[in-house]
Amino acid sequence: MKPSVSILLVDDDWHLVQSMAEWLHELGHTVYVADCLEGAHASLQQHQIELVITDLRLGGEDGFQLISHVRETLPECTVLVMTGYATPDTAVEAIRAGAFDLLTKPLIDDELQLAIGRAVSHRDITRENQTLRRQLDRRSGLENILSHDYRMLKVFDMVDSVADARTSILITGENGTGKSMIARAIHERSSRRGKPFVEVACGALPDNLLESELFGHVKGAFTGASVDKVGKFQLADRGTLFLDEIGTASAAMQVKLLRVLQELQFEQVGGTKTHSVDTRVILATNEDLSKAVGNGTFRQDLYYRINVVNIVLPSLRQRVGDIPLLVEHFLREAAETCDRDIEGFDSAAMAKLQAYQWPGNVRQLQNVVERAVLLSRSPRLTAEDLPPEVLGLVADPMAASLSDSGAQPVPTRPHVVPSDLDGKSLREALEVPEREIILHSLRQNQWNRAATADALEINRTTLYKKMKRLGLDDPRLQFAGDL
Template sequence: MNARILVVDDEQSMLEFLEVLLREEGYETATARSVAEGRERWAEGDFHLVLCDLIMPDGSGLELLEEIRSQESSASVIMMTAYTSTKSAIEAMKLGAYDYLSKPFDVDEIKLTIQKAIEKTALVDENVYLRRELEGKYKFSNIIGRSRRMQEIFALVERVARTSSTILLEGESGTGKELIARAIHYAGPRAKHRFLSVNCGALPEALLESELFGHKRGAFTGAIAEKKGLFQAAHRGTLLLDEVGEMTPPMQVKLLRALQEKKIRQVGSNVEQPVDARIIAATNRDLRQLTQSGEFREDLYYRINVIPIRVPPLRQRREDVPLLVDFFVQKYSREMDIEPPRVSVEALKLLESYLWPGNVRELENVIERALALTTSDTLTSEDIPTHLLHQGASTLPTIDLPEEGLDLEVHLDDMRRELMGQALDRSSGVQTQAAELVGMSFRSFRYYAKKAGLTKDQRPEEVIES
């Protein structure tokens, strides 16, 4: 595509001269003979460059320059004038002019300046383009994350959105489980229907039952009218069962039946109704462990754990912190109607090193609070709550040195064994994954695991040398 140039000058002969010159160079041109006309032409076309006279009968070219610069445009502006004055040249540069040319022109100079200005515009455009590309890649609409683990989750979300399989979202509080559940709903064919969610831990058993399945009129005291349950209301849509680990055993039985038979029965009714709601269950507890301790039914666990998605805590994907900070700074600046402040390097480092026990929700709150309180155009460490400053970067639980002292090497061995064991559990015994969880190479993981008696039989694929 040819670059488009707008020439604004009140002198007809100058316009003609430049038009011929620019067309010969292969540019597309438009002309205007006053500030007002320049403004009109500018508004009509998508220009890469504006050549603008400084003094015109109806005003100063600097006005036009200022207007163009105040808009979100990558176009360069070159000012021209017959009266060379350093003062106006400096002013033009300050206002964001790309360059300043004095009449009469040296033809080679003007060609070169224009060429460079257009190259710069192209670069700026490309940058904007690249940034948009990145955004598209790292964002699942409003879910931010460039870390490998979040990227994997985005890919999974896309794949499962097309299906109706039950999903189990596991992750600490504030990691974005609900956000992901919504993304799954809205990325698939169920998006036209409703997304409903219920916190299974917040309601007493009887109430939860009537919430989920509805009730007939008179089913219990206070049931003055028939009520639809969430399963029915989310028909052909999605139902998020949040904090599913908090369900009481009798409710677990009822849920299991509903999932197995895809039918529900309203409280106080003996008629079964078919339902088609996609179920997404979420929990911040370790459901597998709850089945081992007998608090959660194993059969229900298998029923809902069809496609597990484990959302990692923020401290395990620190590379997402800067993106999230930027996202929330933009979001809350918009809400508060303020210019988005910059974030100082120190502040960002601090945010990156913090452990975020409350995960993304906590980060969001910290940014919102900082924006509400700051009066400066830069967020610094001072705008960040002090408890973040005082927390060490360590993730270890503190232990006290026993009276009699201890053998540090033995103790470290014990800790290594413990954490590697946990990693193996979490990755269902797959050593390559477990090694990654504790930041070890597969080889040293295998070595230490064997030494510590964590693994006995090696699976064939794990014997392959890396």
Template sequence: MTLNPKLLLVDDDRRLAESMADWLRYQQFSVDQAHSLATGRRAIQEHSYDLLLLDLRLEDGDGFELIAETKRRQPDCAILVLTGYATPSTAIEAVKAGAFDLLTKPLVDEELSHALERALAQRNIEAENEQLRAQLDSRFGLEHILSHDYRMLKIFDVIDSVADARASVLITGENGTGKSMIARAVHKRSNRRSNPFVEVACGALPDNLLESELFGHVIGAFTGATTNKIGKFKQADGGTIFLDEIGTASQAFQVKLLRVLQELQFEPLGGTETDTVDTRVILATNENLSHAVTSGQFRQDLFYRVNVINIELPALRERAGDVPLLVDHFLREVCEATGRDVQGFDRDALATLQAYSWPGNVRELENVVERAVLLARDSVLTRHDLPPQLLASSGQPQSVIGSVASSGMQSNDPDQPQTLREALEEPERRIILESLRSHNWNRAATADTLGVNRTTLYKKMKRLGLDDPRLQFMGAEAH
């Protein structure tokens, strides 16, 4: 328990309040008293408290007003309500207003003590969760990229390894997987972080405008060019330029881009002077550039130049274990932006979200969460708050789980002899699986516990059939 938790006791029965305050101080609480709604509100405005213990019926007003004031000013303060007229509807109303518990007068010392302990324990858990979220954001999140999927953790390691290199980076993956965020993460982790990060959507511009956008132009270079313009490459000098949708570039533009990547030199459109820049180039595409090279749509020499370091982002359906983490993040963001009080999705709704294929990936998930929060009528969201396409596509996850449970397992047929390797693999698989479960599938923590490096753990997981993300949703009985 927190050392000498600070508690505000609000009750207009002075004799009862004095007696209760003495008992609370004996229980190592630091107690302030207020005997009206007005003095209670003043105390909340002037001091901070771990706990608020108040009577609902006060001489000068309703205790619910003080609950609302406390939740607004001190959201971490745990609230316990006292009443001599408790009904089921009163209890429900108090909890909805933000109370942790409702106690009925006359109070029993042991009952009050347990209630206070539970309230403080819950408060401490919430504080620890916030701390863990902050740690997750700072290490495993990399600039708000939230994931504990082992493929994403490997990508985070790559980002840390190549952040300071001058080589170009090619980010591939479906639309909505977060290619722009990965590009920003590379920049933020690099020694260029204090210099500009410039993003250009290459697919949104025709060739002549794209060349002007990237390399700039001089007066008279084309109709309407009435002033000199500095291009994005020059703006990103000393920093990073991110060229999104590079797979859409024309052959003519690819030739010019190749020269810039090789020499970091270019001439503004219509100009004769050569500019030289120190710019890190990151590119992204949702297309298969290898196939584009084979078909002649993308230059082979440019492909080899941009594909020095390739970061391939998995689709959200391939890392469904990240769905709850992302849902919680987007939910908190939307609630903070809109002022809505939504606690989260219930178990059935979350299972539906995890079973969906997410063709629009993380971007689609964010939109679904925002829609659910904005249209919500209750504080807990259900399947009915999800869009129709999610409900229509939800299948039978049990059959999928069954197939995963059998994958990576050795045959139990007594008539089929096991090799020595097979006999040794099953105990190893069981040990790794139990450690993964105990660490909530955090691969880094698992590797530390098992005394191996992460690369070794990844290889063992793949060899033993533990690299399927669906295993994260299966109970221990399935294994």
């Protein structure tokens, strides 16, 4: 059965209109009629019209006016033109005005049916494209963030929830966890995605240059200011400004940021004119700002102003299951860039990658994979292609620095990878890492089983059963070394 269409017929030949309307109604369409522009406009306002069929000559009125009106007010409505005075120029003009097709009088029934069918197909394709575009917009910004870890999935959900919120957002996490990618994803999934996304690394600029960078300056404001300069806040107007390393901002800069975040107003360096902007601000830091507030290096009022929504990105140590996924992605990129035929890492090398603590997180992992692709002489990458710190042959200064600074706010659990799965069932293979994870957590919690169950996010009965099955219920284990 052919789809029914809501049609408006417009022609000053009333007998022709009535005849066509009766025939189209017999075909199953809903038909409305008009013999002038005023009547056509009234029908378009009163009814849900999907297709307009109009003559170009409506008494003393011009059918092109109706085409323009439909294009401007009802963009999803399709227009077919019928005329008894068609020329090539007329057809071109009608299409440029917004008509879908042009038919010549006297109309042939089959020709009109085909034209209506094409118009309906065009309408359906347009709607399908709009649906697909909305789906792509929904995914936009997250397609390059690879993860199936439940912590990151929660982050993705939060990105969706806050994408169109007007409030500031604080993204926290260690270096290399992807804070800038999450900030860009928030922008791309918001209604501001068509506007600028401007990024500023606050820690890379001294305080006086940072102020000029953010707010701009007027000519003569300081030595070297030979022309006026527009700041990042103005460049990001109606878009998003991403301030990375916000924890490095000085006390004076923090005062200025607090004002612009509260009032969205500022003055350029050396200027007196107050500028207003509609800029959405996303901030990021790898520092613990609550501690900075406690020791007086970060303003408490600014902290509460920016910490309305806090997105905490887990370290790579906390999402070790994502390492094979990330490695595969980085391998493809590096192999394509270097024009190398690479099969991937063998199981021993992958075990080393998953056992390493990754103080530099995803950024460090990408560098390690690129290094292996560049230096390897074989399509199959092995542990020999990994740097010494990943193999545990030398101390990792990044890991030592991370430990000394106390920058990791969340304690990690050991990530154990079975080194040999040959001849083992899945249950047997999983028992080894499961036992080590539970044993590690028991020791971390001084063998307090209730605290261990809470840390592992399982109930105590399940923990007791697992301890018994894995031989961890022996009290002598509390005083033993690693078993």
